[in-house]
Amino acid sequence: MTKNQNSHLMYKINTDNLPNHLAIIMDGNGRWAKQKGFLRTLGHESGSKSVKKIIKECSDLGIGFLTLYAFSTENWNRPKLEVDTLMRVLINSLKKELPTLLENNIKMNAIGNLEKLPKNAQKELQDVINKTKDNTKMTLTLALSYGSREEIVNVVKIISDKVKNNIISIDTIDDSIINEHLYTHNLPDVDLLIRTSGEHRISNFLLWQIAYAELYFTDVLWPDFKQQDLHEAIISYQKRERRFGKTSEQIK
Amino acid sequence: MMWMSTNIFYSRGVSLNMSWIREGELNLIEKLSANILKAGPMPKHVAFIMDGNRRYARKRQMERQEGHTQGFDKLAETLRWCLNLSIHEVTVYAFSIENFNRSKDEVDGLMELAKQKFIRLLEEQENLEKHGVCIRVLGDLTLLPLDLQQHIARAVVATRTHNKCFLNVCFAYTSRHEIANAVREMAWGVEQGLIKSSDVSEALLSQCLYSSNSPNPDLLIRTSGEVRLSDFLLWQTSHSCLVFQSVLWPEYSFWNLCDAILQYQLNHRPLQKARDQHREGQALQQHEADRACVADLLQHHGNGKPLDAQRRQEALLNYTASREERVQDFLGVLQHKRDSFLTDLTSQAALA
Numbered sequence: 001m002t003k004n005q006n007s008h009l010m011y012k013i014n015t016d017n018l019p020n021h022l023a024i025i026m027d028g029n030g031r032w033a034k035q036k037g038f039l040r041t042l043g044h045e046s047g048s049k050s051v052k053k054i055i056k057e058c059s060d061l062g063i064g065f066l067t068l069y070a071f072s073t074e075n076w077n078r079p080k081l082e083v084d085t086l087m088r089v090l091i092n093s094l095k096k097e098l099p100t101l102l103e104n105n106i107k108m109n110a111i112g113n114l115e116k117l118p119k120n121a122q123k124e125l126q127d128v129i130n131k132t133k134d135n136t137k138m139t140l141t142l143a144l145s146y147g148s149r150e151e152i153v154n155v156v157k158i159i160s161d162k163v164k165n166n167i168i169s170i171d172t173i174d175d176s177i178i179n180e181h182l183y184t185h186n187l188p189d190v191d192l193l194i195r196t197s198g199e200h201r202i203s204n205f206l207l208w209q210i211a212y213a214e215l216y217f218t219d220v221l222w223p224d225f226k227q228q229d230l231h232e233a234i235i236s237y238q239k240r241e242r243r244f245g246k247t248s249e250q251i252k
Numbered sequence: 253m254m255w256m257s258t259n260i261f262y263s264r265g266v267s268l269n270m271s272w273i274r275e276g277e278l279n280l281i282e283k284l285s286a287n288i289l290k291a292g293p294m295p296k297h298v299a300f301i302m303d304g305n306r307r308y309a310r311k312r313q314m315e316r317q318e319g320h321t322q323g324f325d326k327l328a329e330t331l332r333w334c335l336n337l338s339i340h341e342v343t344v345y346a347f348s349i350e351n352f353n354r355s356k357d358e359v360d361g362l363m364e365l366a367k368q369k370f371i372r373l374l375e376e377q378e379n380l381e382k383h384g385v386c387i388r389v390l391g392d393l394t395l396l397p398l399d400l401q402q403h404i405a406r407a408v409v410a411t412r413t414h415n416k417c418f419l420n421v422c423f424a425y426t427s428r429h430e431i432a433n434a435v436r437e438m439a440w441g442v443e444q445g446l447i448k449s450s451d452v453s454e455a456l457l458s459q460c461l462y463s464s465n466s467p468n469p470d471l472l473i474r475t476s477g478e479v480r481l482s483d484f485l486l487w488q489t490s491h492s493c494l495v496f497q498s499v500l501w502p503e504y505s506f507w508n509l510c511d512a513i514l515q516y517q518l519n520h521r522p523l524q525k526a527r528d529q530h531r532e533g534q535a536l537q538q539h540e541a542d543r544a545c546v547a548d549l550l551q552h553h554g555n556g557k558p559l560d561a562q563r564r565q566e567a568l569l570n571y572t573a574s575r576e577e578r579v580q581d582f583l584g585v586l587q588h589k590r591d592s593f594l595t596d597l598t599s600q601a602a603l604a
Binding site for chain 2: 057073074076106132133148149150152153155156157159160161162163170173175177178186199200201202203204207208210211212213214215216217240245246247
């Protein structure tokens with residue numbers, strides 16, 4: 001049990017029924033900054049503090065896999081200043097948080113079109129991945145330069161080339177072959193997807209992987225998202241009956 | 253004779269075999285609300301996960317099958333409301349491939365219900381033509397009993413040319429299965445030399461899905477309180493407004509629909525912005541990809557001398573044009589395969 005005096009909800013969480021793979025769309029940095037009269041860039045700095053808190057909390061709770069939508073393919077089109085800030089925040093966070101990851105036995109993973117990241121960001125990321133590769137408590141995956149549709153299109157190209165080169169036959173192409181070629185091939189399906197800041201859409205994130213995930217939308221803006229908000233999401237998840245196409249009677 | 257054929261008997265009483273088309277206008281208050289809504293942005297394509305039939309039957313102490321039947325009636329009513337609200341395309345999740353895992357009784361009951369409904373549909377052809385209703389069935393039809401496949405094929409072929417409104421029924425469907433099917437088609441296209449691996453793009457994948465003739469849904473509504481997608485239109489709803497309502501499907505009302513549309517309107521601006529950004533990004537990406545292909549070609553087939561800007565531009569335009577033609581031809585082949593599958597089923601049905 002964690003010593004988290006801030007959340008009276010802790011006692012309500014059933015540690016036997018945690019989402020094995022939790023994914024979060026960390027939306028609302030810009031809106032938060034605007035509300036407070038700050039520059040957007042300060043919103044991203046503030047957002048990175050929430051990231052740190054939530055990673056620690058998920059690890060303490062015993063969640064196996066945490067995936068964060070850090071930077072989407074669409075984000076490359078934002079103003080250069082903002083993109084540069086985001087890359088800077090990323091690199092600094094990676095450097096600063098490595099000790100915490102090591103202390104907490106957290107393995108770093110990344111998905112997306114990573115080659116589009118600036119060279120120094122790629123290098124820093126690879127460094128952290130290498131140094132944490134033997135950790136086993138929780139796998140933390142950052143979705144960077146990531147778009148789900150692009151991920152799937154990439155899979156099609158790889159599979160098509162394999163078919164052309166007689167490595168795979170067309171008849172064997174099914175859900176599991178596709179799964180094997182996704183960036184997330186070594187991660188289980190998502191059990192719970194949280195999106196902050198009140199938007200009710202998925203926005204090109206893990207479209208394939210969330211087929212049977214419980215979705216949780218909250219109006220809280222990402223820089224304001226705390227351990228308590230995470231607990232509320234998990235409690236909501238635990239109240240739900242997951243049937244995967246069967247009936248209630250069949251799953252009992 | 254006709255009266256007899258329009259009745260289905262259940263253990264708890266008689267239920268009329270209700271039509272797919274509901275005539276009727278909205279009442280005054282409904283009309284007023286519709287007009288208020290229509291002053292704002294309206295979804296053109298709405299998708300429904302019609303969940304809650306069984307829970308409804310339990311609640312009303314009916315047979316489960318009756319819950320499904322009433323669910324169908326609610327579908328017909330909802331279609332009517334959509335048309336009154338000028339929503340011309342509706343996609344519904346009627347039967348998931350995962351539902352084959354349910355009890356044999358329930359699955360057989362659902363197959364029988366579907367058969368009756370498609371037979372009824374064919375009896376209403378005149379009415380469907382009058383309202384311009386085009387019915388499409390999205391899913392892996394080969395998983396269904398042959399007679400049901402044939403009824404579906406006849407209904408789809410009979411309404412193919414109608415174009416005033418579109419009902420897409422997802423039956424024997426899951427999104428992953430749909431995507432896997434599209435992947436197989438594209439891999440086949442590359443294997444056969446009809447398209448190149450570099451031709452594969454988001455746009456092409458969208459065109460290879462069962463839903464290729466429809467724009468993406470603007471709004472997805474799921475009833476009965478569950479908040480998940482359950483393997484439904486995962487690709488197509490990437491930028492759709494998602495609305496989850498706790499009402500059970502057979503109890504769905506015009507006001508529930510208005511409420512969902514209101515949610516869409518409140519979210520409309522950021523949604524539209526996100527979609528536009530994505531589309532622009534895609535166009536840029538395609539342009540870059542074409543440029544890379546041209547550069548590659550010139551490097552391998554050129555005489556070593558760099559081309560001037562004008563020649564490069566010409567080469568790019570030529571490449572883009574030939575890629576688009578190649579892709580169109582490939583899609584034509586796919587369409588022909590699908591059409592043949594349906595017409596084969598209808599001619600089998602005719603011979604039977």
